[in-house]
Amino acid sequence: MVFFNLPYVAVVVLTLIGLATIVLKRNLIKIFLGITILESAVNLFLVSLGYREGGIAPIYTNAPEGLMVLPTPQALTLTSIVIGVATTALLLSFAIIIWKKYGSIEIGFLRRLKE
Amino acid sequence: MDLLLTLDTGAGFWNPVFWVLGAAVAGVIALLLYSLGEKGYKKGTAQEAPFLSGNPEPEKGLVHVRSGNLYWGFLDAMEGYYRRLVPLHTGDLHDYVLWYMGMTALFLVVVVVFR
Amino acid sequence: MIPPFVVDNSPALMVIVPFVAAFIAPFAGRAAPAVRALVVGGAMAITSAITLILASDVYAHGTRLYVFGAQAATLAVPPDSGGIPVRIMFTVDPMSALMLVITAISAFAVVLYSLTSERHHSGLGSYYTLFLLMVTGILGMVSTGDIFNFFVFLEILSIASAGLIAFRIDGGVAVEAAIKYFVLSTIGALAILFAIGIYYGEYNALNMALIAQRIQFTLLDQLALVLIIAALAMKCGAVPMHFWTPDAYSMAPSSITALLVVASQASLYGLFRTVFSLYNITLNAACVGWLIIILGVLSMVVGVTMAIPQKNVKRLMAYHAISQTGYMLLGVGVGLAVLGNQPLLDAFGYMAMEGGIFHIINHAMYKGLLFLTAGAIFFRIGTYDLNRMGGLGHSMKWTMVFFIIGALAIAGIPPFNGFASKLMIYESVFAFNPVLSVIAMVVSILTLASFVKVFHSIFMGPVLPEYRDVREVPGPMLAGMGILALVVIVFGLFPSVVVETLVAPAAHALADQGMYIAAVIGGGA
Numbered sequence: 001m002v003f004f005n006l007p008y009v010a011v012v013v014l015t016l017i018g019l020a021t022i023v024l025k026r027n028l029i030k031i032f033l034g035i036t037i038l039e040s041a042v043n044l045f046l047v048s049l050g051y052r053e054g055g056i057a058p059i060y061t062n063a064p065e066g067l068m069v070l071p072t073p074q075a076l077t078l079t080s081i082v083i084g085v086a087t088t089a090l091l092l093s094f095a096i097i098i099w100k101k102y103g104s105i106e107i108g109f110l111r112r113l114k115e
Numbered sequence: 116m117d118l119l120l121t122l123d124t125g126a127g128f129w130n131p132v133f134w135v136l137g138a139a140v141a142g143v144i145a146l147l148l149y150s151l152g153e154k155g156y157k158k159g160t161a162q163e164a165p166f167l168s169g170n171p172e173p174e175k176g177l178v179h180v181r182s183g184n185l186y187w188g189f190l191d192a193m194e195g196y197y198r199r200l201v202p203l204h205t206g207d208l209h210d211y212v213l214w215y216m217g218m219t220a221l222f223l224v225v226v227v228v229f230r
Numbered sequence: 231m232i233p234p235f236v237v238d239n240s241p242a243l244m245v246i247v248p249f250v251a252a253f254i255a256p257f258a259g260r261a262a263p264a265v266r267a268l269v270v271g272g273a274m275a276i277t278s279a280i281t282l283i284l285a286s287d288v289y290a291h292g293t294r295l296y297v298f299g300a301q302a303a304t305l306a307v308p309p310d311s312g313g314i315p316v317r318i319m320f321t322v323d324p325m326s327a328l329m330l331v332i333t334a335i336s337a338f339a340v341v342l343y344s345l346t347s348e349r350h351h352s353g354l355g356s357y358y359t360l361f362l363l364m365v366t367g368i369l370g371m372v373s374t375g376d377i378f379n380f381f382v383f384l385e386i387l388s389i390a391s392a393g394l395i396a397f398r399i400d401g402g403v404a405v406e407a408a409i410k411y412f413v414l415s416t417i418g419a420l421a422i423l424f425a426i427g428i429y430y431g432e433y434n435a436l437n438m439a440l441i442a443q444r445i446q447f448t449l450l451d452q453l454a455l456v457l458i459i460a461a462l463a464m465k466c467g468a469v470p471m472h473f474w475t476p477d478a479y480s481m482a483p484s485s486i487t488a489l490l491v492v493a494s495q496a497s498l499y500g501l502f503r504t505v506f507s508l509y510n511i512t513l514n515a516a517c518v519g520w521l522i523i524i525l526g527v528l529s530m531v532v533g534v535t536m537a538i539p540q541k542n543v544k545r546l547m548a549y550h551a552i553s554q555t556g557y558m559l560l561g562v563g564v565g566l567a568v569l570g571n572q573p574l575l576d577a578f579g580y581m582a583m584e585g586g587i588f589h590i591i592n593h594a595m596y597k598g599l600l601f602l603t604a605g606a607i608f609f610r611i612g613t614y615d616l617n618r619m620g621g622l623g624h625s626m627k628w629t630m631v632f633f634i635i636g637a638l639a640i641a642g643i644p645p646f647n648g649f650a651s652k653l654m655i656y657e658s659v660f661a662f663n664p665v666l667s668v669i670a671m672v673v674s675i676l677t678l679a680s681f682v683k684v685f686h687s688i689f690m691g692p693v694l695p696e697y698r699d700v701r702e703v704p705g706p707m708l709a710g711m712g713i714l715a716l717v718v719i720v721f722g723l724f725p726s727v728v729v730e731t732l733v734a735p736a737a738h739a740l741a742d743q744g745m746y747i748a749a750v751i752g753g754g755a
Contacts, residue, residue: 022417023212028409031208035416042423049431073430076378080423083385087416090389094396094409101402107208110406113477114206122650122726125581126657131645131723138645175621175692182616182687183541186679190539200536204473208410211473215414218471219421219460222521226452229517 007048014041028098028105032091039084047077232283238303240284241296241320244330245370247277252362256355263354267345270358274341277365278334285327285334289735293749295375296320306750313751315437321375321750324735328587329372329499331732332594335717336492337365343602343710344485347609347703357397363390364489371496375750377426378436380500381419387493388415395482395490407481411474418461425454438508439750442743447512455513458504459521465497468559469528472552476536479548480614484605485710487544488598491551495590498555502562502740510743511570519567526559527666530673538680542614543604546684547597550640553673554593560670561586561655562740564662569741578661583737585654588729592647592721596639599714603633606703606711607688616687623689625700630689632711637685639718641678647718650725 018041021034050073058068095105102109121130156162165172172178190197203210236243251273259266288294295304297319306315322330341361348354367387374380392415396408430436432451433444445451464471475494479487505518533553540546565583568574606629607622608614623630639646642653652674660667702708721728739745 019216022413023209023216026209031413035413035420038417038420042420042427045424045427046430049427072436076426076430076436079378079382083382083389086389087385087412090392091409091412091416094392094405094412097396097399097405098402098409101399101405110208110409111206112403113407113410113481115201115204120724120726122654122729124585124654124657125578126661127653129644129650129653129725131650131725134645135723174695176694176696179620179691179694180686181618181620182683185683185687186538189679193535196535197539200532201539203470204476204536206473206477208413211410211414211471212417214473215417215460215464215471218464219456222460223453223456225517225521226456226513227449230447230452230514 007044007051011041011045011048014038014044026107028095028107028110029092031107032088032095035091036084036088039080039087043077043080043084046073046080049073050077236280237283237287239296240280240287241294241322241373242298244277244280244284244373245366247273247280248362248365248369251277252359252366255358255362259355259358263349266354266358270362271341271345273362274338274365277369278338281330281334281369284322285330288322288324288327289731293321293323293739293745295750296322307752314435315440315750318379319375319437319750320373321439321746322373323746323749324732324739325499325503325587325737326373328591328732328736329496330369332495332591333365333368333372333492335713336594336598337368337489339598339710339713340485340488340602341710342713343488343605343707344483346706347485347605348483351398353397357394360390360393360397361486361489363387364394364486364493368489368493368496372499375438376436377429377438377441380438381423381426384422384497384500385419387496388412388419391415391478391482391486391490391493394486395478397486398481398483400481404481407474407477411478414471414474415465418464421457421461425457428454437750438503439747442508442510443747443751445509445512447509451509451512455504455509455518459501459518462497462501462504463522463525463559466494466501466555467529467552468525468555469532469552472529472533475552476540476545476548479551479601480542480544484544484601484608487548487601487605491597491601492594494551494555495594498558498590505566506569506740507743507746515569516567519563519565519569522559522563522566523666526556526561526563527669529553529556529559530670531556534673534676534680538676538683541616543607543616543619543684543688544601544614546616546680547600547604550600550677550680551593551597553677554589554597554640556673557652557655557670558586558589558593560659560666561589564659564666565737565741568662575741578658580734580737580741581654582658582662583741584729584733585651585658587736587740588651588654588725588733589648591728591732592639592651592718595714595717595721596636596646596648599632599711599718600636600640602707602711602714603629603636606707609703609707610700611697616684619688620691620697621689621693622697622700624693625697626689626702628702628708629711632708632715633685633689635715635718637681639722641681642674643678645722647721647725647728650722650729654729 018034018038052069055069056066058071099105121128258269297317367383370383392408392412396405428450429441435441467475530553533549537546537549561582565579568579639648642648656667
């Protein structure tokens with residue numbers, strides 16, 4: 001039972017690590033790393049939802065007998081990973097500009113807009 | 116829909132067409148009163164200048180009341196409220212994220228307790 | 231007149247046209263800027279036309295389905311699937327159609343405006359790419375019937391918006407605003423994705439109608455509900471998760487800010503769709519309703535009071551946008567709070583929802599208009615600082631007229647459209663809880679006060695020496711503002727027509743979960 005739930009335990013642990021990184025680190029790159037970890041947690045969650053014991057991959061060519069797994073969660077995860085790449089790329093390019101213009105990527109310096 | 120285009124608002128009603136007609140009548144009356152005004156002043160004399168107790172008229176840029184000076188009284192009277200509210204808008208990314216996470220947690224408690 | 235092919239495939243076309251045009255625009259710009267303007271303007275005009283065709287079709291014939299990859303576009307449940315809709319589909323019901331109308335009008339006005347206002351800036355190829363992707367995202371978000379697809383369009387919208395907020399780097403400050411927006415929006419989107427995973431794990435479904443049919447309101451469903459509500463409330467700028475809003479709205483180019491308002495409304499739509507169509511009466515309507523009402527009241531009060539001391543005109547307007555979002559949350563929240571209690575719903579619940587939904591469309595129009603006038607002023611004098619403005623009414627008469635229209639509409643002064651929707655909210659909310667109604671009225675008065683100040687400091691007073699040579703903005707920009715101003719006036723003069731044809735069907739479609747499910751899965755109707 002515990003073994004079966006291990007992926008979900010990992011999801012919770014990764015989520016907590018991701019959130020903690022986002023709210024505790026003051027360096028933009030580390031915050032973005034936290035977001036990436038959070039993203040991985042959600043991806044792991046999605047992909048472990050699709051696991052069926054004894055199921056076979058839904059590839060029809062030379063498929064053995066048995067129940068095929070619905071590939072929807074894998075498709076969701078792939079989509080989510082692609083979106084995650086775009087997100088990370090955009091965030092990092094923001095960090096580059098902030099580094100050039102503000103001279104620092106500590107979020108304490110990102111306070112020109114307030115009140 | 117009826118011809119009079121009256122919006123029924125439950126307890127009352129609202130008909131902008133009649134309102135506009137009423138406003139037009141009021142405007143005509145206002146124009147009539149305006150046309151009764153004094154026309155016999157001499158152009159290009161001191162009769163056209165603003166009355167400033169005999170002081171010389173200041174520069175145009177100095178006459179304009181800038182926005183920072185408007186509603187000073189309101190802001191001063193509400194100072195206790197603004198002193199608490201404005202500093203919450205710190206401009207710090209961590210605070211933004213923490214508020215969001217805190218509200219999520221609060222919603223969760225409320226929804227689970229009162230389901 | 232309209233080819234049947236267009237009508238039949240309008241849900242797909244309205245997303246494909248801007249999406250394809252987005253990636254043609256940079257290449258067209260290589261030929262000549264005029265070609266790009268033609269491509270972008272033409273694509274947006276076609277998109278708006280298709281969107282309006284679809285919306286009118288939905289209002290005439292009821293909910294439209296568009297199933298991607300099926301033999302027939304309306305074949306939601308394939309015969310061999312065992313009664314489960316397996317494909318991605320668009321479910322365009324009257325509520326979606328209302329959002330489509332808003333997007334079509336606003337986006338067209340904005341594109342007309344920005345073709346002129348951005349003419350002298352560099353990097354326009356990517357500007358229009360991102361702009362059209364934003365339009366794609368909004369249109370997809372409000373019409374999809376598949377919850378994962380909703381997430382995808384939400385992310386397209388956030389990424390494009392973040393890129394555009396940072397577009398005028400502005401010494402890095404615009405990028406700072408974009409980071410704040412994008413970090414929050416990514417975390418929010420991941421929360422939504424987590425909730426989608428929960429739905430999939432529990433009900434083996436991604437189709438919203440199927441989830442709605444099977445939903446049990448278990449502990450996991452409650453978690454999913456909270457994750458989605460909190461994320462979308464944050465994305466529409468509800469207090470106290472509004473901090474990103476003034477930053478992002480003030481630093482984005484003005485034409486983009488007008489579209490960001492619509493983007494926020496799309497998040498609001500997602501919030502209402504989740505609460506009403508997914509959960510409906512399975513959740514404790516009074517509890518979640520009050521949650522949304524309290525968010526609404528907080529947004530109204532904090533938004534308007536924070537707006538009063540602002541010095542930057544766009545920051546000020548952004549705080550007003552928060553405050554106006556509060557009205558929508560209040561109106562629809564009251565409708566939610568009495569959901570399941572048919573006598574109360576008939577007495578004032580539907581009216582409150584209609585008021586809130588009517589306010590969505592009104593707000594998108596007049597707030598878009600106000601942001602465009604702020605952009606027009608910036609176009610001529612190069613500052614957003616209210617303390618440095620004055621006397622512009624002498625030279626920018628049309629902009630002043632449009633500003634007056636927008637300002638009176640947002641303050642709820644008759645006969646403009648803001649008054650009609652606010653009146654509906656006041657009266658129906660008064661029947662629910664008088665205190666809330668009084669708060670709403672006080673907020674409206676403060677809004678008026680704040681806009682009197684803005685009007686005075688921008689347009690009134692003598693011609694300032696530094697602005698002696700200021701001229702009116704070019705025609706296309708005025709035309710963009712004119713479209714929105716015209717809508718504001720027409721909606722203000724004929725609110726009964728708008729409410730009966732556009733808003734009331736939307737409110738009833740939102741409240742009636744059975745109709746939404748039946749439209750997709752069949753069964754009941």
